[in-house]
Amino acid sequence: MFHFFDRLTSPSYEASCSSLDWGFAPGGPCSARITSADYPALRNTHTWDSARAKAQNPGGEGWLELGYVLHLLEDLTSPAHVRNDPHPPFAILGEADPLEALTRVPDIPLPGQSLIPFVLPQQAFRTLQAWVQANFFSRDSTFQYEPYLQFGEAALGGPRVLDGSRGEDADYFYGPCLTTPLTKPPGFDSWVDPACHDDRRKIAAKGERFRSREKAYPGAPENRRWAEIDDVIADEQFMELGPVIMLYTASLIRHYYEVASPTVEACPAPSGIDDNFNDNFLNPSLWQLYAIPDANAGTVVETNQRLEVALNPGVANVGVRTKCSLAGDFDVQVDFILLNWSSDNHQGLSLGAVDLGQGTFGVNQVLRFSESGGGFYVIVYRGNHEADWGGRRTGIHSRA
Numbered sequence: 001m002f003h004f005f006d007r008l009t010s011p012s013y014e015a016s017c018s019s020l021d022w023g024f025a026p027g028g029p030c031s032a033r034i035t036s037a038d039y040p041a042l043r044n045t046h047t048w049d050s051a052r053a054k055a056q057n058p059g060g061e062g063w064l065e066l067g068y069v070l071h072l073l074e075d076l077t078s079p080a081h082v083r084n085d086p087h088p089p090f091a092i093l094g095e096a097d098p099l100e101a102l103t104r105v106p107d108i109p110l111p112g113q114s115l116i117p118f119v120l121p122q123q124a125f126r127t128l129q130a131w132v133q134a135n136f137f138s139r140d141s142t143f144q145y146e147p148y149l150q151f152g153e154a155a156l157g158g159p160r161v162l163d164g165s166r167g168e169d170a171d172y173f174y175g176p177c178l179t180t181p182l183t184k185p186p187g188f189d190s191w192v193d194p195a196c197h198d199d200r201r202k203i204a205a206k207g208e209r210f211r212s213r214e215k216a217y218p219g220a221p222e223n224r225r226w227a228e229i230d231d232v233i234a235d236e237q238f239m240e241l242g243p244v245i246m247l248y249t250a251s252l253i254r255h256y257y258e259v260a261s262p263t264v265e266a267c268p269a270p271s272g273i274d275d276n277f278n279d280n281f282l283n284p285s286l287w288q289l290y291a292i293p294d295a296n297a298g299t300v301v302e303t304n305q306r307l308e309v310a311l312n313p314g315v316a317n318v319g320v321r322t323k324c325s326l327a328g329d330f331d332v333q334v335d336f337i338l339l340n341w342s343s344d345n346h347q348g349l350s351l352g353a354v355d356l357g358q359g360t361f362g363v364n365q366v367l368r369f370s371e372s373g374g375g376f377y378v379i380v381y382r383g384n385h386e387a388d389w390g391g392r393r394t395g396i397h398s399r400a
Contacts, residue, residue, distance in 0.1 A: 001013065001015040001032040002015050002017050002018070002019060002021070002022035002030050002032070002042075002044070003019050003022070003071075003072060003075045003081055004018060004019060004075075004081050004082070004084065005018040005019045005020050005076060005081065005082060005125060005129045006018055006082075006084065007021070008084060008086060009084060010084060010085075010086050012034065012035050012086065013032075013033070013034055013086040014032065014033045015030065015031070015032045015033075016030050016031045016032070016041075017030035019072040019075060019076070019081070019125070020072075020122060020125050020126075022044050022047075022072065023044070023047055023048055023068070023069045023072045023073075023125075024047060024048050024049070024121070024122060025044070025047070026047070026049055028043070029041035029042065029043050030042055030043075030044070044068075046065050046068035046069070047065075047068075047069070048066075048069050048121055050065045051063075051065035051066040051068075051069060051256065051260065052256075052259070052260045055256075055260035055261060055262035055263065056261070056262070056263055057263070058263065060262075060263065060265070062260060062262040062263065063262060066253070066256050066262075069121070069252075070249055070252065070253070072125075073124055073125060073128065073245075073248060073249065073252060074245050074249060076125065076128045076129050076132060076245075077128065077132060077241040077242075077244060077245040077248075078097065078099055078100055078138075078241075079097075079099065079132055079133070079136040079137060079138040079141070079229075079237065080097045080099070080100075080138035080139065080140075080141070082129045082132045082133040083133060083137070083138045083141040083144070083156055083158075084141070084154075084156070085097070085138040085139065085140050085141045087100070087138070087139065087140075097138055097139050097229070097234075098139055098229050098230060098231055098233075098234035099138070099229070099234045099237055099238060104235070104238045104242070105242075106238070106241075106242025106243065106245060106246050107194075107239070107242050107243050107246075108243060108246050109188070109243045109244075109246060109247045110190050110191070110192065110243075112189065112190060113188065113189055113190060113247060114189055115247070115250055115251040115254050116186075116187035116247065116248065116251035117251075117255075118251060118252065118255045121252060121255060121256070124248055124251065124252050124255075127186045127187070128186075128244070128245075128248055130157075131185060131186055131244075132241070133156060133157050133158070134157040134158065134159075134183075135158075135159055135178055135183060136158075136159070136203075136237055136240075136241070137158055137159065137203060137204055137227075137229060138229060139228050139229045140228070141156060141158070142158075142203075142204040142224065142225060142226075142227040142228060142229070143158065143204065143224035143225050143227060144156045144158060144225065145157070145158060148223055148224050148225045149225070150225060159175035159176075159203045160175055160176075161173050161174065161175055161203070161224075162174050162175060162176060162200055166200060168206075170206070171205065171206055172202045172203075172204065172205055172206065172233075173202070173203050173204040173205075173206070173224065173227060174200040174201065174202060174203060175200065175201060175203040176199075176200065176201070177193045177195075177196035177199060177200065177201050178191075178193045178195075178196070178201070178240065179191070179192075179193050179196065185243075185244045185247075187247065187248075187251070188244075188247070193240060194236070194239040194240060195236035195237070195239055195240050201236065202232065202233050202236060203233070204224065204227035204228065204229065204233070205227060205228055205229060205230040205232070205233055206227060207227070207228045207230055209226050209228060210226040210227050210228065213226045265285065265323060265324060273286065273322075275287075277302050277305070277306050277307040278305040278306070279302075279305075280302055280303055280304075280305065281302060282300075282301075282302040282307070282320070284323075285323065286322065286323060286324075287320040287321070287322065287323065288320065288321045288322070288323050289319075289320055290317075290318070290319060290320070290321055291316070291317075291318045292316065292317040292318070293315070293316070296312060297311065297312060297314070297316035297317065297318050298310050298311040298312050298316050298318035299318070300318060300319060300320055307320070308339070311347065332351065332353075334351060336349060341370065342370075343370060344370060345370050346369075346370060347369070347370055348367050348368060348369040348370070349367070349368045350365045350366060350367040350368070351365060351366045352364060352365030352366075353365070
């Protein structure tokens, strides 16, 4: 409810605070209403001020607090969050937004892109919110400006349709590409609009509700407010927005480092990062446990002179991550055995390098996957479009 900027003010949902208020107000209470029910006021204890105050605390507490603020910033690259468009994932009070409906992986900015030198952290929120609102529609906020406004609606910015036949066809409305100094993402040195084709980009779809209204009111003036965002446009929006939030997140992290001087755990010397997992104690200076979607997904224990990873039934991703990063050329290897592994369990064991970015098939990784019928295959994912099959597999985490 407090992840919208400007604040959420729809007929069914209303919040007293925007994400900017929620992330930066010094403990101010925020309240919310869903339909006719008012909810008690809340205070956010994970603010920018909290991240600064805990910057020197052990265990990376300041970085954890910063993560809450980064979440609010990242939400601003979902157009619904800057266009007063609530999108709960159930039909009784609305519908999920297509941009958030599928798992997508952002591309990194083009090589040579500099980080943005923010003067204040709020600058990141304001510039990003203004750019996203001006150039993207969400599912239920297409063409929310004159002359298409419905009764009582407030006008918002948004992309405009190109003139003439280039502005629409049977399926879509088209606007100009985000390539001019005024439309490209603020702070970008070099930018290529990945959704630009034939000098135009899709901005709204003539979906089922648009066609239904045309059939119900034949001959009536076209009302583009009934257009929507389909999965095709959502995919293209994410191609555009993904590199933007990567840059803004990295830039705000640097700004935090410069103004708060947080504790940073140094990587050990190259010879010291080796770990044979044989002392029945997981080294907390090297490894961080994780379990997705929650702690019930499985267990990771260093025991029996090895690291044992166990998955519970259901969708899960369980393992360990390094607590530091490597630079330059590096080689990472790990030996493994499958202790209790049915031959057709449709589960995988992988060794991945998350910081190298993600491509079409996910994170750069080596993956061993068990298939139906007792077979298995090994895939090496490299970059956006490459996948090698076959070969021997090493890994360090397990997932369903």
